[in-house]
């Protein structure tokens with residue numbers, strides 16, 4: 027499989043497993059490889075290796091530039107294998123080529139290189155010199171230094187939709203700050219994670235610093251309940267995020283959770299129509315709707331809504347669906363048949379709730395293989411309905427009308443999630459005032475900067491998560507502040 031071993035990577039050794047799981051290309055339903063499946067013994071060994079590497083190895087105590095130099099070599103390894111990895115993103119995750127290359131490989135690599143530089147900016151901080159009262163009635167002149175120490179052993183658990191991006195994001199934050207890791211990917215995209223074992227080997231990462239295991243819920247449970255694990259960094263659904271919180275509670279682990287969303291795109295009546303339409307289309311069709319921060323709730327001013335919906339429906343009907351091995355394909359498949367059935371179920375829910383289906387709503391013709399579904403758009407949707415409130419994780423957009431900015435902001439905020447969002451308006455000042463009122467972790471005005479910026483913190487509030495990735499503050503989440511005080515004079 028793309029020259030990636032079908033073995034687990036534990037303590038710098040490649041370990042065989044007796045269990046194997048066929049990994050399916052969601053566009054063709056062909057088996058692309060037999061992935062190893064770790065058992066509880068493998069997970070135990072991986073945690074033990076990470077624990078020993080943290081407690082006894084050099085990694086946690088290395089100077090930051092030394093760690094950065096090793097991790098740069100890992101990134102160089104990925105760069106040299108770009109073609110292989112992008113091909114695997116297409117075949118394992120079903121991403122279109124325009125998404126797989128620039129967005130799922132180049133962008134996270136740029137973020138990772140920036141993050142390594144950001145890590146070098148984190149230095150010990152002196153607290154101000156202070157006079158503090160002593161018990162004998164005198165006063166002491168004192169000061170202290172705060173250093174940022176790694177948290178310890180980190181379990182990194184990832185979903186299937188942006189496998190390379192998310193595996194890299196999790197590991198680079200944790201490793202550069204001196205933690206040791208056990209990575210467990212989604213069972214749908216195991217090979218994307220095993221390539222990190224090869225990169226660790228190539229870069230000369232000390233034994234046990236990075237371990238890569240596979241498996242599903244049982245493996246995830248073990249990685250979030252074992253008392254030798256100090257922190258869990260998880261990206262996935264809010265449902266599993268809350269389960270992990272409960273699993274990690276008895277052993278009081280630090281949690282970093284990047285969860286789901288139902289983000290709103292607000293289109294004011296003064297918006298540039300062509301740009302807003304394109305953003306609206308992308309918001310539910312990119313990666314077949316399988317993106318956490320996609321703007322699947324499209325709030326459109328009622329004065330322009332009828333024409334906007336007509337045009338958006340026409341654009342949705344024109345999306346080229348197919349096997350992403352073809353570079354002209356715009357929208358690939360859902361990850362598995364179960365995911366497609368979930369989308370079909372939500373279409374029925376939307377109809378039952380009184381929404382008007384204006385585009386899509388069924389499996390596309392002409393495919394006897396692959397988990398494809400049409401780009402689907404509903405109008406006249408009630409923001410309180412299930413279709414507007416629940417994360418579908420499929421290619422369904424809902425249009426909801428509004429009459430005032432206040433109503434648009436109130437509806438955007440009327441969600442259990444708080445991940446992303448967007449506002450389109452030619453009055454940028456007004457859009458900024460509205461953006462300040464929207465309760466989400468990120469928001470883009472008129473498309474923002476095009477893509478996510480490398481030092482911009484990313485993450486959610488409410489049911490979309492706890493903590494941030496990227497930027498100096500996010501790196502600190504993978505550390506603890508330790509203060510050492512001493513006499514100042």
Ligand code: NAD
Nearest residue numbers: 184185186211212242243246247262263266284285286318
């Ligand atoms: P999922 O939550 O079903 O699974 C994610 C991972 O958790 C998998 O590796 C799975 O094996 C593991 N897991 C399942 N049960 C577990 C348990 N009890 N304990 C520990 N681990 C367990 O998510 P998915 O279907 O793979 O991905 C889609 C979800 O991910 C969506 O909700 C999406 O919004 C979210 N997501 C969020 C972000 C973000 O940055 N906020 C990015 C991408 C995806």
